[in-house]
Amino acid sequence: xxxxxxxxxxxxxxxxxxxxxxxxxxxxxxxxxxxxxxxxxxxxxxxxxxxxxxxxxxxxxxxxxxxxxxxxxxxxxxxxxxxxxxxxxxxxxxxxxxxxxxxxxxxxxxxxxxxxxxxxxxxxxxxxxxxxxxxxxxxxxxxxxxxxxxxxxxxxxxxxxxxxxxxxxxxxx
Numbered sequence: 001x002x003x004x005x006x007x008x009x010x011x012x013x014x015x016x017x018x019x020x021x022x023x024x025x026x027x028x029x030x031x032x033x034x035x036x037x038x039x040x041x042x043x044x045x046x047x048x049x050x051x052x053x054x055x056x057x058x059x060x061x062x063x064x065x066x067x068x069x070x071x072x073x074x075x076x077x078x079x080x081x082x083x084x085x086x087x088x089x090x091x092x093x094x095x096x097x098x099x100x101x102x103x104x105x106x107x108x109x110x111x112x113x114x115x116x117x118x119x120x121x122x123x124x125x126x127x128x129x130x131x132x133x134x135x136x137x138x139x140x141x142x143x144x145x146x147x148x149x150x151x152x153x154x155x156x157x158x159x160x161x162x163x164x165x166x167x168x169x170x171x172x173x
C-alpha cells in the first residue's frame with residue numbers, strides 16, 4: 001500500500017491534466033465524448049511518451065468503441081503498451097481483463113488479470129464490476145459475483161452502469 005500511495009505516474013502536470021480531461025470525457029461514453037477523450041489522451045502522450053495511464057485510457061476508449069471488430073485490436077494494443085510500461089497498472093489490467101472476458105471469452109485469463117488489478121488497487125470499481133461479470137458467467141457461485149457488484153457500487157455509487165449491472169445480475173442470480 002505504501003508503494004502504491006507514493007507512486008507517481010508522471011511528473012508532467014500538463015500531461016496529467018490532459019489525462020484527467022480525457023477520463024472526464026470517457027466517463028460520459030457518448031461517441032463525441034470518446035473522440036474528445038482520445039484527443040486528450042493523445043495530448044498527454046505527446047507530452048509524456050511513456051505515460052502508462054494515458055495508454056490505458058486510450059485502450060478504454062477503444063474497448064467500448066463503435067466497431068468491436070475494428071476497435072478491440074486497437075484496445076488490446078494500447079492496453080499491452082500500458083502494461084509494458086507498468087505491469088502493475090490496475091487500470092490496464094482491468095481493461096485487458098474486460099477485453100479477454102467480453103471479446104476473447106478467455107475467462108480464465110480475464111479472472112487472473114482482474115484479481116491482479118484488484119490486488120493492486122482494491123478501490124478500482126471497474127475491476128470489481130468486471131470480476132463480478134466473470135464470476136457470474138463462469139462459476140456456479142453467484143453470491144460471490146453479487147458481492148463483487150456490490151463492492152463496485154459501494155466504490156462508485158453514482159454510476160448508472162454499475163448500479164444497472166448489480167440489478168441485472170440480481171435478476172440473473
